[in-house]
Amino acid sequence: MNFKDEIRQGIPDQLPEQASYDLSVNHAPNRKDLLSQDEKHLALANALRYFDPKHHSVLAPEFAKELKDYGRIYMYRFRPKYRMYARPIEEYPAKTPQAAAIMLMIQNNLDYAVAQHPHELITYGGNGAVFQNWAQYLLAMKYLSEMTEEQTLVMYSGHPMGLFPSHHDAPRVVVTNGMMIPNYSKPDDWEKFNALGVTQYGQMTAGSYMYIGPQGIVHGTTITVLNAGRKIAKHGEGLAGKLFVTAGLGGMSGAQPKAGNIAGCVSVTAEVNPKATQTRHEQGWVDEVIQDLDELVSRVRRAKEGKEVVSIAYQGNVVDVWERFDEEDVYIDLGSDQTSLHNPWAGGYYPVGMSFEEANTMMAEEPEKFKEAIQSTLRKHADAVNRHTAKGTYFFDYGNAFLLEASRAGADIMAEDGIRFRYPSYVQDIMGPMCFDYGFGPFRWVCTSGNPDDLQKTDDIACSVLEKIRLNSPEEIQQQMADNIQWIKGARENKLVVGSQARILYADAEGRMKIAEAFNQAIARGEISAPVVLGRDHHDVSGTDSPYRETSNIYDGSQFTADMAVQNFVGDSFRGATWISLHNGGGVGWGEVMNGGFGMVLDGSSEADRRLKMMLHWDVNNGIARRGWARNEGAIFAIKRAMEQEERLQVTLPNLVDSSTTEGLF
């Protein structure tokens, strides 16, 4: 059967052959066995409801075995045999290019070169799922192949509830992931309800079909490392010969060595999973792999002395690196961590002193013991970091819940006031005040032709738009503009594409709107050969409410509210997004964050022009307004500027209160 017919078929009527468990692929760790006997029956019945009863007698024992062996029912038998990748848009069977573009984005999220655990439909972050099982994938793709511009596909945590009548201007897909009654939003609730097959952890761009491989994060990471370097520079010098130590070569963390190279330092990134190390090394994202600590110490000394720009992967536990570098007095200039501590008990963080395999067995068979091992590792980890920072290392939390989980493990990580952490998060010190408050965030696009020439054209267009805007930009955003222009100029040379022909570029509201407008015009003129998908990471100005990350530089108490993310999702939907998503969890863990995003298809039409201007303006200024109301200086500046540029925008501004006014009143 050809690809188009296979997509149209959805869940096949005839059972495909049973698939063997492919050991050459990176698989999700076995999940905890939390369900009672009754709940296991329920999980099975929930899974079987996707299939004709004539198949139940074959599928029931098979799914029961999956649940027993892996803690989840993935329905491996239904994994398609065709290659999973972002095909050129015309290869998708669809009645509207909007639906075809969404199919392309879904397949990209599941591409073996892109996804972390492709057979378990996990794109990144250990648990960031596109779907819960293969039946949901098949059904969603079938619906997309049938939908018209008078319908909207409704996605409940990976489950396609169906196509509902809507209208031309409505989103084609509305995605929600992990929306729980708040009291049922703890990590073990995810384990339970995900095993039951009724919810999933969509992370950010996984469950919203907007992941573009590690490139998406390289840019943000480069900006972070560069600005961290500016913070520690004593005389305005760059990062040459300076050492950056961190961990994780996974989905997002895999961008760190590349960012280190672009920023011009020596970097050491520890990684416990040999498959992850191998993938990044083969892709050229990390230069060298070292397995031995003695060798690592001497290699790093040589690299620092020679001011080499080099990225080194250490195959092993990061705690060993921090401890050995302390013993050997290897000075670390910048330090961070990008293990998946938003997911500490299910494979996001590995205990020191045991092999990767031993840890995986303990995780599945002795979860309580595993938890203790994790917490004692976190205490050691924090102690070693503390010894380095006492010598002068600048350490920042990379939004992976390191400080949060370390504090929960009783590590010595609190500031003297006992309320705040001893170290800043990268958003508090860098991304928040320098980027988000001014509206700069991870804008991105995908050329649906799959043609690298189209991508080059979009890069050139974006660069010339930014250069034009920069001429009249205020001093406050000149550094941002310069960094972003430099990034887009070097983008092709840095070979950032993994998967779809995509580009990320930090831009503010004005930049995003003008770049998108120029793309749409180039499509209309035929200079770009096919539609372009616009989107962004949820990790942005307005998309995410997350008190320990995106909104950690909000200090008016509202960092624990989620109005901004929900408003963002709703507001994008009626201003023209092609698809929208709202997620619980993403980045820092279930129950810890609310985040949303969008996708928008530009097809060169005047309608696309209207939509992009209306939606992108809101999508950025919503967050700036909220940040300004929280009294963030940069955001007050940016929202006043936005009001000057658009007279229909009227935002409530805060009156600043002198602290002496409230002193002594309580």
Ligand SMILES: NC(=O)c1ccc[n+]([C@@H]2O[C@H](COP(=O)([O-])OP(=O)(O)OC[C@H]3O[C@@H](n4cnc5c(N)ncnc54)[C@H](O)[C@@H]3O)[C@@H](O)[C@H]2O)c1
């Ligand atoms: N890059 C960013 O801008 C950014 C922003 C915010 C948050 N984050 C956070 O960073 C974390 C990582 O994201 P990801 O997509 O790379 O996740 P991932 O799970 O794909 O990668 C994490 C990697 O860390 C490795 N690891 C775990 N414990 C280790 C240890 N003790 N020593 C060495 N390696 C260890 C794992 O094997 C895994 O490969 C997440 O929590 C994410 O939310 C990243």
